[in-house]
Amino acid sequence: MADQLGVSKTLVSLVLNGKGTERGISLKTQKRVMHLAKKLNYNPNQMARSLRLGSSKTIGLIVADISNIFFAQIARSIEDEAGKFGYSVMFMSSEEDAERERNMIQLLQDRCVDGLILATAFNERKDIQKLKEDEIPFVLIDRSIAGIKTNSVVVDNYKGAYDATKHLLNLNFRRIALIKITPDYLAPIQQRTNGYKDALRDGGVPVRNNLIREISFDNVKAEMQEQLKNLILEHSVQALFFLNNSLTVSGLEVINKLHLRIPQDIALVSFDDIDLFRFAYPPITAISQPLDDIGRKAVKLLLDDIKNPKKTKTQITLPVEMIVRRSCGAFLKRPDVLGKTGE
Amino acid sequence: MADQLGVSKTLVSLVLNGKGTERGISLKTQKRVMHLAKKLNYNPNQMARSLRLGSSKTIGLIVADISNIFFAQIARSIEDEAGKFGYSVMFMSSEEDAERERNMIQLLQDRCVDGLILATAFNERKDIQKLKEDEIPFVLIDRSIAGIKTNSVVVDNYKGAYDATKHLLNLNFRRIALIKITPDYLAPIQQRTNGYKDALRDGGVPVRNNLIREISFDNVKAEMQEQLKNLILEHSVQALFFLNNSLTVSGLEVINKLHLRIPQDIALVSFDDIDLFRFAYPPITAISQPLDDIGRKAVKLLLDDIKNPKKTKTQITLPVEMIVRRSCGAFLKRPDVLGKTGE
DNA sequence: CTGAAAGCGCTTACAG
């Protein structure tokens, strides 16, 4: 510590925290302190600081899998936005496992994060309720939990799915399968499923439950193959609606392996758009989400909440956009396609 | 604190840290402590612990951009491996900016990380030298720094680039351009460039410096368009070798826009393989890197170094693999292609 | 077998 100056650490601390003038410390002394601090490249130990202040200037981020481009991109914007306000971020991947997530939250709390951003795998209110009771600031992204008021920034899943399904319907597809991921209690999955069902009904097409399939998060490859084979070969499905990007990628793989042509043999739409879909053959029609915005808004909400824990929580729903490419034959509309897909 | 038991916090601390028996605390007391700890869901404050112990069980990760799938995947495996040993990871994106990176290292040090994993943007030995002097454990990934012994895990860039170029040569391409990113002082870029040059020379093709182009990290889109146009239209380039995945993606975009066919009008190879390339049309031939292995090995090296700072540093070079797909016409070898590409 | 005390490096209420 800089008692090389013959002053107390109190004084140094005061000056370094910008409370110099406020506390009436002579400008001369302030200058001296600042100067030496710079020269010594002195930075206060954040650990000690945090311990004293009870705030670590760190936020925790838990997502299903940081290597999924969807979350990676959100993580990037969170890091960026948080950084502007002097916050660092610690990330963890829950792998859609609630128990793992519980541990991670504990870990993060032990590390005294000031707040949490969660794409939570929790289905029950209980866990979230606990967070509220513990009064740790947090905001839910991507997935909200029904029946409990929290900060959240999600996307209009219902509309996205409705639009995607309607798009398929407009192109005269009738046998449209839905491929979702388990755990399927997650809000977005349910909302998307509802959008699909309602669009079907509104289009006069009955919802067939055997065209709705679930694939588990940790065994996508094997199950996808099985399900698609069954769906396409035995249930004459004409179009596929995948509920997230990894599902679509994996589906694409299987379709290739089966030597099926898109959209002639099978059409498809993806919820969640990634670079790959622009370059795939053919380019994939997808519902695109405003990832940067999700991250940015989440940080804003969180920092507000940290500063002002008593304020009422706010729910943000961001719009999605359908990017029509060629995986449904939208730009083709050749009679043979139409003929084939009509029922 | 659990003085509900009528014992001292010394005792509690001892028991919780597994030093109970070693210190001869009665099993009965130990049980009682453990029990209450569980019941109260008591977890020691890591902040205080770290302050006392001088170790935070946290590692810092700095990469150019966490949203690049290349780094995201490495981050995932780092998180995973580190987690197994009770370490959490804090990440930051340097955007290839050395000054930014310097700040981040400082930030991370202030936060008392136990060690650093860096895909560094530094070109000078100086910065790395400083890390060594400060005796903060670290390991370099993806990029090593010439002339200084540090822990590092990188990939055989020279061989990857050599193979890719030779592959192109074997298919009778002669006018092969190299697209790299600036800053181009980064070791991998240089090594890859050398691999390209040597393969050319060994194949009896002179190295033409005007076929080697640089694109800056923060302005890829605009520059790519300009460079490719010039290269293809004015320098009759037949094949493109992109030095990383974002370059390739951006290149693909421009090629599409120019309505050029791959590989008939222009062939290409990418260093670094991503999902997209399997599904692109046509699928892209690429040099694939063992991402998980990079992350895992980096963590191992780092934890070793933390435990044993005096040990000599170790350099790991992992092999790469060329995945031949169809962007060079490898599977076609139609006479017209061969004829067209011969010089 | 168990506990009182010191100290990790800060910040801030209090006193002068």
Place this chain on the structure above:
DNA sequence: CTGAAAGCGCTTACAG
């Protein structure tokens, strides 16, 4: 205008 002291929540050397 400046400083001594307490305290954030731990761990550990020391004493009994």
